[in-house]
Amino acid sequence: MKQLCRLLAASTLVFTQAAGAETWVDVGEGFFADKHSAQRKGDLAEVTVRSMSAPDSFARLTFDCKNSLMTVRGRSEPVSTKDLPAMKKAQEIACRERWKFWK
Helix, strand or coil: CHHHHHHHHHHHHHHHHHHHHCCEEEEECCEEEEEEEEEEECCEEEEEEEECCEEEEEEEEEEECCCCEEEECCCCCCEECCCCHHHHHHHHHHHCCCCCCCC
16 A cells, blocks of 8 residues: 555656746747736736757746847846847747637
8 A cells, every 4th residue: 555655656757847848939049938927017027048059947928028138037127139039939939829729
């Protein structure tokens, strides 16, 4: 019985980790965005991003969906995403209007 409980606990842990991996989307240049962390309020949207060079560190990015600008939480200067393909894709994930599923 104890072995069955251990097996069940171990399999639950493995499946939980596998399910979590599905929420990260490759946005290019070694960056991944967590599509389930995306939140939008008007023209501003936020998403969590991590880099493959530092997989244990995360950054929360804020996007101005209307003007294609990005800021990193804790920094004040906005940066244009037009010349940053990976961040442009992260912006698309963050700024997607969930109710417009046909786009």
